[in-house]
Amino acid sequence: EPEVTQTPSHQVTQMGQEVILRCVPISNHLYFYWYRQILGQKVEFLVSFYNNEISEKSEIFDDQFSVERPDGSNFTLKIRSTKLEDSAMYFCASSEQFFEQYFGPGTRLTVT
Amino acid sequence: DAKTTQPNSMESNEEEPVHLPCNHSTISGTDYIHWYRQLPSQGPEYVIHGLTSNVNNRMASLAIAEDRKSSTLILHRATLRDAAVYYCINAGGTSYGKLTFGQGTILTVHP
Numbered sequence: 001e002p003e004v005t006q007t008p009s010h011q012v013t014q015m016g017q018e019v020i021l022r023c024v025p026i027s028n029h030l031y032f033y034w035y036r037q038i039l040g041q042k043v044e045f046l047v048s049f050y051n052n053e054i055s056e057k058s059e060i061f062d063d064q065f066s067v068e069r070p071d072g073s074n075f076t077l078k079i080r081s082t083k084l085e086d087s088a089m090y091f092c093a094s095s096e097q098f099f100e101q102y103f104g105p106g107t108r109l110t111v112t
Numbered sequence: 113d114a115k116t117t118q119p120n121s122m123e124s125n126e127e128e129p130v131h132l133p134c135n136h137s138t139i140s141g142t143d144y145i146h147w148y149r150q151l152p153s154q155g156p157e158y159v160i161h162g163l164t165s166n167v168n169n170r171m172a173s174l175a176i177a178e179d180r181k182s183s184t185l186i187l188h189r190a191t192l193r194d195a196a197v198y199y200c201i202n203a204g205g206t207s208y209g210k211l212t213f214g215q216g217t218i219l220t221v222h223p
Contacts, residue, residue, distance in 0.1 A: 031209050033209060035156075035211075035213075042213050042214065042215060043150070043156060043199075043211075043213040044213070045210045045211060045212060045213075048208045048209045048210060050208070055208035055209070056207065056208040056209075056210050058210075091155045091156070093155075093156075095209060098204075098207075098208065098209035099144060099146060099161055099203065099204075099209060099211075100158050100161065101148075101156075101158060101209065101211065102158065103155035103156045103157065103158075104155055105154065105155055106154075106155050
């Protein structure tokens, strides 16, 4: 069964550093998303992406965040200058239509 | 997105049916009712979604009240693998796929 994959599984970075989280969505999916979950808290929507542009973004997704689909298979989330509060599990998801989203296993980001 | 209300936790025995309720009294006419679950240390997993009619798939059934102000996710025979947090989400219209997760219902399945 096709699945969403994410790399790395765990990323440790220092405050102020840039990080790029990578995702390979399911191949025939057209809609891509990033969510995050701070330990012990709710899953939070960050951004949705379709047709090479952002469809919707949350208040969390400020100028420090950006997304890109650099080629036909990858979907990336970049955090320009990480803060301690960016420490969380980041989930990528994809879908054929808006809903029935398939989530990846997540990347645990630890900012020290 | 309309707010949903779910019990904080529920318990079930293995191989018994489980009915997980959700109230969404402010749901809009274009919102779908979605259910996702999150197993421990994993990403959310799609379970089922519907608009007005009851829906069945290989994982579960979704029963939607006639006035759409509530719904019930039915797991026909719970297994230990069904122990997870279950989220009921109303979304649709112009939300471009944005899912707003609440706290969900923690389902414990006893052997």
